[in-house]
Amino acid sequence: MILSSGISGVIYALFSGQPLCILGATGPELAYTAVFFSLCKQLELEFLPARVWQGLWTAFFTVVLSLFDLCALMKYVSRFTEEIFSALISVIFIFEAILNVAKLFFVNETIGGRAQAFSGTVLCLGTYGLASMLKSLKATTWFTPTLRKLLGQYGVIISISIFTLVNWLVRDVGNATLEVPTTIEPTFVDPLTNATRPWIVNPMGTHKPFPAWGIAFTALPALGLTLLGYMDQNLTSLLINRKDHNLRKPPGYHLDLFVCGLFVYPTCALLGLPFTHAATVRSMTHLISLSTRETVQLDGGGTTSKVAKVIECRTTHLAIHVLLLCSLALAPALGLIPRSVLYGVFLFMGVGSMAGNQLFDRLFLFGIWVPSAYPKYEYTKHVKVSTMHSFTAFQVAMLVILFTLTRLDSVSVLFPFFIGLLVPIRWGMNLCWAKEDLKWLDE
Numbered sequence: 001m002i003l004s005s006g007i008s009g010v011i012y013a014l015f016s017g018q019p020l021c022i023l024g025a026t027g028p029e030l031a032y033t034a035v036f037f038s039l040c041k042q043l044e045l046e047f048l049p050a051r052v053w054q055g056l057w058t059a060f061f062t063v064v065l066s067l068f069d070l071c072a073l074m075k076y077v078s079r080f081t082e083e084i085f086s087a088l089i090s091v092i093f094i095f096e097a098i099l100n101v102a103k104l105f106f107v108n109e110t111i112g113g114r115a116q117a118f119s120g121t122v123l124c125l126g127t128y129g130l131a132s133m134l135k136s137l138k139a140t141t142w143f144t145p146t147l148r149k150l151l152g153q154y155g156v157i158i159s160i161s162i163f164t165l166v167n168w169l170v171r172d173v174g175n176a177t178l179e180v181p182t183t184i185e186p187t188f189v190d191p192l193t194n195a196t197r198p199w200i201v202n203p204m205g206t207h208k209p210f211p212a213w214g215i216a217f218t219a220l221p222a223l224g225l226t227l228l229g230y231m232d233q234n235l236t237s238l239l240i241n242r243k244d245h246n247l248r249k250p251p252g253y254h255l256d257l258f259v260c261g262l263f264v265y266p267t268c269a270l271l272g273l274p275f276t277h278a279a280t281v282r283s284m285t286h287l288i289s290l291s292t293r294e295t296v297q298l299d300g301g302g303t304t305s306k307v308a309k310v311i312e313c314r315t316t317h318l319a320i321h322v323l324l325l326c327s328l329a330l331a332p333a334l335g336l337i338p339r340s341v342l343y344g345v346f347l348f349m350g351v352g353s354m355a356g357n358q359l360f361d362r363l364f365l366f367g368i369w370v371p372s373a374y375p376k377y378e379y380t381k382h383v384k385v386s387t388m389h390s391f392t393a394f395q396v397a398m399l400v401i402l403f404t405l406t407r408l409d410s411v412s413v414l415f416p417f418f419i420g421l422l423v424p425i426r427w428g429m430n431l432c433w434a435k436e437d438l439k440w441l442d443e
Contacts (some may be wrong), residue, residue: 002324002327003271003275004273004274004275004277005323006321008268008321009022009317009320009324010037011263012264015255015263016259018252018253019314020240020247020290020312021233021236021283022317023264024279029225029228030274032224036051043214046105046210046409048201049210051269052272053227054218055266055268055275056216058269061223061261062230062265066254066257069254070427071254071257077423078426079425081423082242082420087283088359088402088403090353093280093346093350094346094350094351097346097347100343101343104116104117105117120343123175123341124213125344127160127340128159128341130155130163131154134159135152137155139295153289156345159344160342160345176339177335181331201271201274229275232278232279232280235280236277236278236280237253244307245291247310257379280353281350285352287313289316290312290316291311292310293308343409358377359392359396359399361377363392363396365392377439384437387434394429402418
């Protein structure tokens with residue numbers, strides 16, 4: 001995964017049109033790979049050679065999509081869909097952090113197990129709290145402006161370092177740490193030869209010739225993988241290029257997809273690495289780190305924040321992934337980090353990515369019982385309370401369905417298809433909500 005992200009990121013930083021997006025693998029893609037593995041097993045096809053052909057077919061289909069300008073179809077995706085997709089990522093990070101900490105209380109009910117659960121909770125919440133506090137320093141008068149900026153920008157790394165140190169200074173109760181390979185080599189050991197597989201996967205078969213019908217068959221699952229990559233790539237690009245972010249440089253939807261099809265997918269396929277495309281949370285975190293936000297007073301009371309400036313460059317993207325590749329040499333150090341500390345980072349990323357999402361802003365309005373006390377957003381000025389709440393409730397219902405799809409292994413491969421279905425669902429909403437109300441809520 002480190003190799004896949006590093007190699008893909010360097011390629012993307014050099015050739016993409018919108019290098020603010022960060023490439024990575026996703027949960028739905030993992031589920032789709034597991035389904036493909038089962039198909040190969042049933043059909044008695046060697047998995048890795050079959051996956052090479054699946055990747056090459058996906059690369060071909062993706063290049064065709066970019067050459068025929070089919071990214072233009074994303075113009076039909078409105079804020080309604082973008083907010084649900086962005087909220088889903090936030091909810092997944094928050095849910096996974098809470099779930100993993102909760103598991104600590106049920107895995108082992110001995111005294112030592114309870115001690116692990118308590119210390120794991122402290123490490124998680126401590127990492128989250130310190131990272132949040134350091135991030136908010138920029139809005140205070142503490143320290144000097146330069147020091148506030150540095151602490152805010154490197155708050156996550158500082159928090160990880162401090163609570164990793166805390167875990168080893170205080171009496172060790174056996175908190176689980178990251179499992180990191182100590183050697184740089186393929187992790188698959190061939191059961192027939194008892195040796196690690198070669199770096200380059202032979203598409204014509206490892207132990208027996210790969211059949212011609214198998215090459216043709218892999219085109220079918222490649223279509224699903226192509227759609228998954230298309231939706232993830234372009235929805236993340238839409239979120240990055242949203243007009244709220246005030247980017248000066250134009251987007252490059254077709255070029256970005258072309259780079260994935262021509263370079264990223266074939267490279268990952270032949271090396272037997274996980275496929276990558278634009279990952280939402282990492283991309284939004286990258287954007288946030290390059291953004292300067294300012295607090296704006298709303299008419300009638302309340303405040304909100306908006307992006308004042310974004311440093312648009314390739315340098316950070318390239319540096320991130322070069323350092324990521326270099327981190328392969330730091331495996332022993334990475335193995336010292338308690339997992340609970342990373343759960344705190346997940347929680348921080350999930351809560352942090354909620355900022356600027358109007359779905360959460362409108363959801364929090366349910367907790368304000370007096371409409372006159374609502375923050376003076378534009379939509380609260382022009383849309384009736386009942387209409388606004390019904391729109392929000394419907395969005396939350398779609399979010400719940402999407403989240404459920406990601407949690408059920410048997411149907412998780414339907415995740416990208418349901419995201420695409422949100423577009424015609426949004427068209428159908430014109431029958432239930434007035435056009436003028438939708439204008440304020442969905443633009």
